[in-house]
Amino acid sequence: MLTDAASGCLVAAGWLSGAAGAAVPAVNTQVVFTGSLAADPAGERIEQEAVFDSVFTTDGHIAGSGRAPQRPDHFAPAAPEPAHAETSGCEPPAPTSTLSSTRTAVPTLAPNSTASWTTITRPPAEPTLDAAASTSTKIVTITRSKSTSTVTVTRTRSTSTITVTRTHSSTTTSTPVSTVTPTALAYSPYADDGSCKDADTVKSDLQKLVTRKIATVRTYTTECNMITTVNDVLSELGLTINQGLWISADGVDSIDGQLSDFIAWGQQGSNWDLVAMVAVGNEAITSGYVSASDLQSKISSVRSQLRSAGYTGPIGTVEQTGAFQSNTGLCQPSVIDFVGLNAHPYFDASASPLTAGAFVVAQAALVKAACGGNDVFITETGYPSKGNTNGLNTPSEANQRTAVANILDVYGGNLTMFTMYDDLWKNAGSYGVEQSFGIIELLA
Structure with missing residues (x-):
């Protein structure tokens, strides 16, 4: 076989x-x-x-x-x-x-x-070849769920020798799961081996957002040359950015270099107009990298520097539901302008692909209540195509399609879907799913 x-x-x-x-x-x-x-x-x-x-x-x-x-x-x-x-x-x-x-x-x-x-x-x-024939070509097409591969085979006769030469091409096919378009799509400019993609590759990637009428790209850092590969092409492509400043295990000051680079870029021309929002950290409390009080102080410092540099847009942070419920002082309107919520139905064993949208709606309501009615923006949601079963959630391409469609149809498009491509540069994680959230081909 x-x-x-x-x-x-x-x-x-x-x-x-x-x-x-x-x-x-x-x-x-x-x-x-x-x-x-x-x-x-x-x-x-x-x-x-x-x-x-x-x-x-x-x-x-x-x-x-x-x-x-x-x-x-x-x-x-x-x-x-x-x-x-x-x-x-x-x-x-x-x-x-x-x-x-x-x-x-x-x-x-x-x-x-x-x-x-x-x-x-x-x-x-x-x-296979007729006696009078010198060459013969056969094309074999293999159609998969996400791509079509074409193999062209040319057989050439020379006396008693028959030579086979092959060329292979593959095209990706898009099968939208919903007519609803998300506001933003998460993107990381890393190749499968963890190296940084070059500017031409990043531009080609971002062009796919334009084709699908997705207005905003969410990033997590300015590292990996993102100021020149991502930020510098936003205006040309007509995109805006939800800019992230990544807080690492080194603590809140680990963003200082990123912030300096971001400010220098923002002050060039009208670049601040391309920034939809700024997120200080991504699940930094959930990951145990910082305390809520340290993060709150850092957000205040970042706000002061950005305002002095000319940025007037919203500034917030991103966490999971539990972190905001346990640290309600962090997410009040007087501290941050928006509450960034990562809500993934897969990690709730009682959710399922068919209830993924209802799960996101419920999580947003819980956080809004905990945060004094502050604006809640879904900064990540999606579903893996591969990995371990977690309760009612079994990762597969079919279940990913079902979940993504349900999220968009039930919650609506004012959110960030996660993520553009499978992140093969990541560790698969304890559930075996961290590499498998890519959904660009499922979006209209």
Whole structure:
């Protein structure tokens, strides 16, 4: 059985063994293959799982490389295994082709070992190419829930040699879950490996907000060159920013450098007009980085500096419901201009994808009551597509779609959705979900 490694969907089925007539994919990119990698003279089959970097075939030519997992070999009878035509939640597999002549066996892979090979057999009596043809091209399209991949295969005949060349392209498809557009979308300019994205990549990312008519980007810091990669393109793209100043485990003064950079940028031209709000810290109390009194004092200092620099917009902080309920003095209208609330239904075991919107509404009401009627703005909400089950919440792409749609339809669009892309640069966290909140393709 051959499974696409990216989607987990079945691409083709069959046993790759030493005998003639084994079913193999006509064309494929990286796949996971579970089956017979070799056949010994006694007819027994070695059962292993291997990851193939590439597998393709034409007229009896197979090439590939793979590795075996860290587990003992398992021997089983050599009876043919039936091909599987379906995998739950996946598209039907691509057609398979069949070898029609004997080939040498693929090297046996010992546990945790690697091997590469090229196996050549005599071309079958009726080759894929017509006798008079010199080239032939076939296009295979694999459609997944979030993207479409196209593999173009060109077969070229030269005397008795047939060469296969492949090109692969992938396009992302957008399937909106709601007609409601959020006011803002959270964004972090980090590549999957944790490095900082360059300016062109960030601009391309932010252009997707413009396409979806999302007016504001929420950021968490000025680090990672964000002043030049994010802030400097806001005016060009017609976006505004909810600027965050990240308080780390080093305490409230850890934002001082960020604040200086932000003020220097804001004082250039009319940049202050691009700032919708400023959030001092993100769950700093919840994370145990600061006390409520220290945070309140810091917000007062930041307010004084920003006002002196010419910024006249709202200034607040961001926490979870419990932190505001336990520290009501922090969130009164006399202290902050808005209450930034992160409300994630996944982390409440009694919530569910179908009640996600009602959960956000309830959390906002609780915080508003605790904070003297101060304005509450949802600065994060969303739902993971992968991770561990928590009560009624089981992360999956389907449940993510349901939850995001329910939030937008029930709460409305005056909020910040979390987040633009899956944050693979993060640790997955104790629930295994922190990397999997990306939702840009779900938004209209």
